[in-house]
Amino acid sequence: MAVSKGQNGAQVAQNNLEIFSGWAAAQSHDDFIQIINRGKLNRRDIAAACGFGTSVFSQNKNVRAALKKLEDRLRADGVLPPIAVKATDKESKQYxxxxxxxxxxxxxxxxxxxxxxxxxxxxxxxxxxxxxxxxxxxxxxxxxxxxx
Structure with missing residues (x-):
């Protein structure tokens, strides 16, 4: 979403957070299942539904935190698969x-x-x-x- 006339970056960031929060609240578990990609929610689909770019997820720390919180809640509810634990360097097999x-x-x-x-x-x-x-x-x- 481009910066509207009369809005600064902080206001746009807050607006994007509100849009994301409203979108997340309106979705059901079945809706989230439809946009799962590689064990996470598909950022492109979320950005398209909210009307902003995917860069919001990397640049807006509040939206990023809200998305992480949403994914953690969905993992707890069993909608998303659990995060795979990476092996430590000592446990990993050498090539x-x-x-x-x-x-x-x-x-x-x-x-x-x-x-x-x-x-x-x-x-x-x-x-x-x-x-x-x-x-x-x-x-x-x-x-x-x-x-x-």
Whole structure:
């Protein structure tokens, strides 16, 4: 909401607080459920309903406090989900960047094992062919037919 002629910033802030308080009082639990986004009330929807910008929630400390109080009350009533407690630094799991490396190496290892099995099968096939031709070569040598 733009500053009207004859109103200073404090008066606009007070006016926005009154508009927000009136809007919040007029809403039911079902109305609040409709505007929940990520466990909080959707600021854009509230601002549109009240007729001011979303910047009011960050710039007007009274509106910000009233919104927090409203959300706390709605959490107590079970309309909003409870706030998730963040783990402390000691409890949080450290990111293990070696797990990606290990997965890549495991994949590479599987590929190498598959290739090794294929090559062993090929070697056995070629050894069998070589054995057949060695016997043929010996037979020809015994008969006196040597290839040059």
């Amino acid at each position: 293990d960047n070696s797990s990606r490396k290990i997965a890549k190496l495991a994949s590479h290892n599987g590929n190498l094992e598959r290739e090794n099995i294929e090559l062993k099968a090929k070697v056995k096939l070629l050894e069998a062919k070589l054995e057949r031709f060695c016997e043929l070569n010996e037979t020809l040598a015994e008969m006196g037919f040597m290839q040059r």
